[in-house]
Amino acid sequence: MMSSENSLNELIRLASRAKIYDLEPVRYPGMPFFPTQAPGYMYFLHRRHSDSQADSGKHLTSGTSGMINSADHVGTHVDALCHIAYEGKLLGTTPVTNDLEWRHGYKKYGAETLPPLILPGIMLDVPALKGVDVLPEGYAITVEDIEDCCKRENVNIAKDEAVLVRTGYARFWKEPVKYLRAAGLSKEANQMLADKGVKVIGADNLAIDPSVPSEPGKERPHHAHEYCLPQKGIYLLETMSLEPLSEDKCYRFLLVCLPLKFQGATAGWARPIAMRL
Numbered sequence: 001m002m003s004s005e006n007s008l009n010e011l012i013r014l015a016s017r018a019k020i021y022d023l024e025p026v027r028y029p030g031m032p033f034f035p036t037q038a039p040g041y042m043y044f045l046h047r048r049h050s051d052s053q054a055d056s057g058k059h060l061t062s063g064t065s066g067m068i069n070s071a072d073h074v075g076t077h078v079d080a081l082c083h084i085a086y087e088g089k090l091l092g093t094t095p096v097t098n099d100l101e102w103r104h105g106y107k108k109y110g111a112e113t114l115p116p117l118i119l120p121g122i123m124l125d126v127p128a129l130k131g132v133d134v135l136p137e138g139y140a141i142t143v144e145d146i147e148d149c150c151k152r153e154n155v156n157i158a159k160d161e162a163v164l165v166r167t168g169y170a171r172f173w174k175e176p177v178k179y180l181r182a183a184g185l186s187k188e189a190n191q192m193l194a195d196k197g198v199k200v201i202g203a204d205n206l207a208i209d210p211s212v213p214s215e216p217g218k219e220r221p222h223h224a225h226e227y228c229l230p231q232k233g234i235y236l237l238e239t240m241s242l243e244p245l246s247e248d249k250c251y252r253f254l255l256v257c258l259p260l261k262f263q264g265a266t267a268g269w270a271r272p273i274a275m276r277l
Helices: 004-017 049-056 126-130 143-153 187-196 223-228 243-247
Strands: 019-022 041-047 065-070 077-079 117-125 162-166 200-203 235-238 252-257 267-269 273-276
Touching: 019 243, 117 126, 117 143, 117 200, 117 243, 126 143, 126 162, 143 187, 162 243, 187 223, 223 235
Parallel strands: 117 162, 162 200, 200 235
Antiparallel strands: 019 273, 041 065, 077 235, 077 267, 117 252, 252 273
């Protein structure tokens, strides 16, 4: 029987040999966001090295710092469980009352309660399955697409694991108009993943669901946010870059995602990585 010290050494050995994939795109002023998340993201440099030097001209060292003005659902993030209520309740049990929400955030299920997400994961490369770089605008990924991806990649969807779904729209991260028309998971596909008992659903778009309706005149689906998050407690990891995994055909990995602990916030910013052991 392996001792705890030997187990730790083996874990360190595996981690040191792992290939690391950074799954967060760069945050920048003007990056894509839904209109409901205005003002988006802005960074202001308010303390400069030149300020210190002009102060006295004698400093050998100087410091600089800035301010961030951003909505919490802009950039790569994990939705907190307070983000969506269904039929007036969080997680199907907690009524949304005036006592629960106040100007500094939520008194329950805020981003500070998001756990570290360290778990096995798979990436389903739907564009590669279909022989394209990017899925059509608003395309709703089907259950059949997911099943075919699993067969093609020789992976299985397992309970308490993470499923990351590539649409190809991460390549439009610097083209917000195109990025805001991304494909996403259909209602049936979300339901399938929920039924499998997954713990995390992630995608390279703004909201797991398609960003626009697939057909003119129809409403955009919101099933991940109507069902997976508020009723099943599945964590939604949004606005990822899955291109590095696609380029290396890396379909199975260890996902490491540490959401920032903003008290009472409706999302925790995150920099997820995938470790190919």
